Amino acid sequence: MKYVKSLVCINCGAKYEPKADRYLCDQCDEKGLLDVEYDYQAIAKDWSKDELAANQDKSIWRYTPLLPIDPLTKKPALAVGWTPIYETPALAKELGLENLILKDDGLNPTGSLKDRASAMAVVKAQEAGAKTVACSSTGNAASSLAGNIASMGGEMDAVIFVPERAPAGKLAQLLIYGAQVVSVQGSYEEAFYLSDEAIKKWGWYNRNAAINPYLVEGKKTISLEIAEQLNWLMPDWVVYSVGDGCTIAGAWKGLYDLQQIGFIDKMPKFLGVQAEGCAPITKSFKTGNPLEVESENTLADSIAVGKPRNWIKAVRAVKASNGDMINVSDEEILEMMKITGRTTGVFGEPAGVTGLAGLKKAIAEGIISTDAKVVTVITGNGLKDVANARKAAGDPLKVKPDMDQLVELFKELGVTK
Ligand SMILES: *Cc1c(COP(=O)(O)O)cnc(C)c1O
Numbered sequence: 001m002k003y004v005k006s007l008v009c010i011n012c013g014a015k016y017e018p019k020a021d022r023y024l025c026d027q028c029d030e031k032g033l034l035d036v037e038y039d040y041q042a043i044a045k046d047w048s049k050d051e052l053a054a055n056q057d058k059s060i061w062r063y064t065p066l067l068p069i070d071p072l073t074k075k076p077a078l079a080v081g082w083t084p085i086y087e088t089p090a091l092a093k094e095l096g097l098e099n100l101i102l103k104d105d106g107l108n109p110t111g112s113l114k115d116r117a118s119a120m121a122v123v124k125a126q127e128a129g130a131k132t133v134a135c136s137s138t139g140n141a142a143s144s145l146a147g148n149i150a151s152m153g154g155e156m157d158a159v160i161f162v163p164e165r166a167p168a169g170k171l172a173q174l175l176i177y178g179a180q181v182v183s184v185q186g187s188y189e190e191a192f193y194l195s196d197e198a199i200k201k202w203g204w205y206n207r208n209a210a211i212n213p214y215l216v217e218g219k220k221t222i223s224l225e226i227a228e229q230l231n232w233l234m235p236d237w238v239v240y241s242v243g244d245g246c247t248i249a250g251a252w253k254g255l256y257d258l259q260q261i262g263f264i265d266k267m268p269k270f271l272g273v274q275a276e277g278c279a280p281i282t283k284s285f286k287t288g289n290p291l292e293v294e295s296e297n298t299l300a301d302s303i304a305v306g307k308p309r310n311w312i313k314a315v316r317a318v319k320a321s322n323g324d325m326i327n328v329s330d331e332e333i334l335e336m337m338k339i340t341g342r343t344t345g346v347f348g349e350p351a352g353v354t355g356l357a358g359l360k361k362a363i364a365e366g367i368i369s370t371d372a373k374v375v376t377v378i379t380g381n382g383l384k385d386v387a388n389a390r391k392a393a394g395d396p397l398k399v400k401p402d403m404d405q406l407v408e409l410f411k412e413l414g415v416t417k
Pocket residue numbers: 112113114139140141241242243244245246247248302303305349351352379380381
C-alpha cells in the first residue's frame with residue numbers, strides 16, 4: 001500500500017483515505033465510484049522492467065508495486081493470471097487482419113478473467129478484517145470468488161446470492177467450491193439489493209465489482225500482463241467484451257498506470273463490444289446521454305447486464321483512448337465461438353468471444369484497418385456453457401457401427417483420406 005496515495009471520486013474529485021472497506025464517495029452515492037491513485041514517481045523510482053523480468057512469481061502478484069495491497073497479506077493459493085498469449089495467423093486471416101494476438105484468460109483457475117478481481121477481493125477482505133466475502137451474481141464473479149475463497153483452506157467463507165432463474169449448471173461450480181449459496185426467489189435486481197442489505201447487516205466484505213474500487217485494480221492486471229508479454233510494445237487496438245464495464249475500465253487503467261511510470265509510451269485504442277440484445281453502455285457512449293436501463297436479451301449471459309454499475313468508467317476509458325464501441329448479434333457471437341475454436345484451439349464462452357465478434361464487424365465497417373495490430377482477450381472458458389457451444393457447433397456425424405456405412409458417408413462428404 002505504500003504507493004497508494006488516495007481514493008479519488010470520479011464524479012466530484014473528493015479524496016478518501018484508502019481503507020480496505022471504502023467503496024463509494026459519501027457525497028455522490030452510486031455515481032461516486034472511486035479510482036485508486038498511486039504515487040507514480042515513487043513507483044518509477046523504485047521499480048524497473050528488469051526487476052520485474054527477474055521476478056519468478058508468475059501470477060498477478062508480480063505487479064504488487066502497482067496494486068493496492070499490503071504485500072504481506074495472505075494470497076489465495078490459486079495461481080491467478082499469467083495466462084498465455086498466442087499469435088493467431090489463421091484467425092487473423094479469417095478476419096482479414098495481418099496481425100492478431102489472443103490472450104486466453106479462460107485458463108485462469110476457475111475459468112475466467114473474474115479470478116483477477118476475486119483474488120483481489122480475498123486479499124482486501126482480510127485487510128478489512130472480514131472473514132466472509134459476499135456477492136450477488138449468477139456467473140463468473142461468483143464462481144471465481146467461491147474458488148478463491150476455497151483456496152484459503154477454510155480460513156474464509158463466501159456467501160453468494162443468486163436469482164431464482166440461475167441455471168442449474170452454473171450453481172454447480174459454486175456448490176462444489178463450498179460456498180454458502182442463497183437462491184433468492186426473485187429477479188437479479190432483487191438478489192442484488194438483498195445481498196447489499198445482508199452485507200451491511202453482517203459486515204461482510206463486498207465483492208460487487210463495480211462499486212469496489214480495488215476490484216478494478218485486480219482486473220487491470222490483464223493489461224499489465226499483455227504489456228509485459230508483448231515486451232512493452234503496444235498494439236494499435238485492444239478489444240474487450242463489455243457487461244458491467246469493470247473489465248474494460250480496468251484494462252484501460254492498467255495501461256494508464258504503465259504509461260505514468262514510463263513502462264509504455266503509447267495507449268492503444270479500445271474497442272468495447274456489447275451484445276445487441278443488451279447494450280446500454282454502447283448507447284450511452286454513442287449518444288453522450290446518461291445510461292438507460294435495458295432488458296437482458298442475449299445468450300452471452302456474462303455480459304447480459306441491463307443496469308451496469310460501472311458504465312461511467314467504461315465510457316470514460318474508451319473515450320480517453322480514442323476508441324469505439326460496437327454491438328453484435330447472438331448469431332455473430334455463436335459463429336465466432338466456432339471460428340475461434342476451429343482456427344486457434346481456444347474455446348471461449350459466448351461473452352468470451354464477443355470481443356472477437358465485434359472485431360470482425362469493426363474491420364468490416366472500416367473502424368479498424370486490416371493492417372492494424374490487434375490484441376483481444378478470451379475472457380471466459382467455453383466449457384462453462386456447453387449448451388450454447390452445442391448450439392454453435394451443431395451435431396456430430398452419426399453412423400451405425402458399420403464400415404460400409406462409414407465409407408458411404410465419407411464419400412458423400414468428400415472425405416478421401
Ligand atoms: C464479466 C465478464 C465480462 C465482462 O466484464 P464486465 O466487467 O462485466 O464488463 C466478459 N466476459 C466474461 C466471460 C465475463 O465473465
